[in-house]
Amino acid sequence: MIARRLAIFASENVGNVDLNALTVASNTVNIVSKIGMPEARITLAQATTYLASTVKSNASYKAINDALKYVKSQPTIEVPEHLKNYPNPDHEVKYQYPHAEPDGWVLQIYTNAEIPQFYKPKNIGSEARIVNRLNHLWNKDILDD
Numbered sequence: 675m676i677a678r679r680l681a682i683f684a685s686e687n688v689g690n691v692d693l694n695a696l697t698v699a700s701n702t703v704n705i706v707s708k709i710g711m712p713e714a715r716i717t718l719a720q721a722t723t724y725l726a727s728t729v730k731s732n733a734s735y736k737a738i739n740d741a742l743k744y745v746k747s748q749p750t751i752e753v754p755e756h757l758k759n760y761p762n763p764d765h766e767v768k769y770q771y772p773h774a775e776p777d778g779w780v781l782q783i784y785t786n787a788e789i790p791q792f793y794k795p796k797n798i799g800s801e802a803r804i805v806n807r808l809n810h811l812w813n814k815d816i817l818d819d
Contacts, residue, residue: 676706676722677703677705677706677714677718677721678703680699680703680718680721680722680725681696681700681702683699683725684698684699684725685699687725687730687731687732687735688728688729689730689731689732689733689734689735689801690731690733690734690799690801690804691729691730691733691796691798691799691800691801692799692800693800694724694728695724695725695728698721698725699721699725701717701721702717702721705717728799729799731801733793733794733801736792736794737792737793740790740792741792744789744790744792748787751787752785752786753785754783754784754785754786755767756769756782757784777810777811779811795808
């Protein structure tokens with residue numbers, strides 16, 4: 675099905691660099707399934723031309739593949755006590771609730787393991803905003819890797 679391939683293309687080849695791409699592709703799948711041919715050819719053409727002409731990034735696709743490869747090749751990582759799903763009044767480190775902070779983020783330890791950065795967004799399209807956000811939160815240039 676062409677619409678299915680467009681949806682995969684939107685995630686795999688466009689990703690977060692154009693946040694409308696997946697919506698366009700998803701709507702195309704829906705329209706093709708509800709309307710059918712020959713009318714859906716117009717929607718297929720519109721989605722195809724949109725996806726073909728927008729900016730591209732496979733950063734999310736590469737990130738999930740690298741993360742899966744990492745998980746399969748590494749031992750299971752122990753969850754820190756302050757993240758386990760029960761209160762532990764004896765533990766000196768307390769969970770910090772990110773939503774209570776102005777930026778919606780806090781610097782806290784989520785693991786003691788050294789984990790590589792999997793998602794490496796491009797500094798174009800919507801991913802440029804993600805790069806800026808991560809740089810702001812981490813107070814470093816994530817593109818320097």
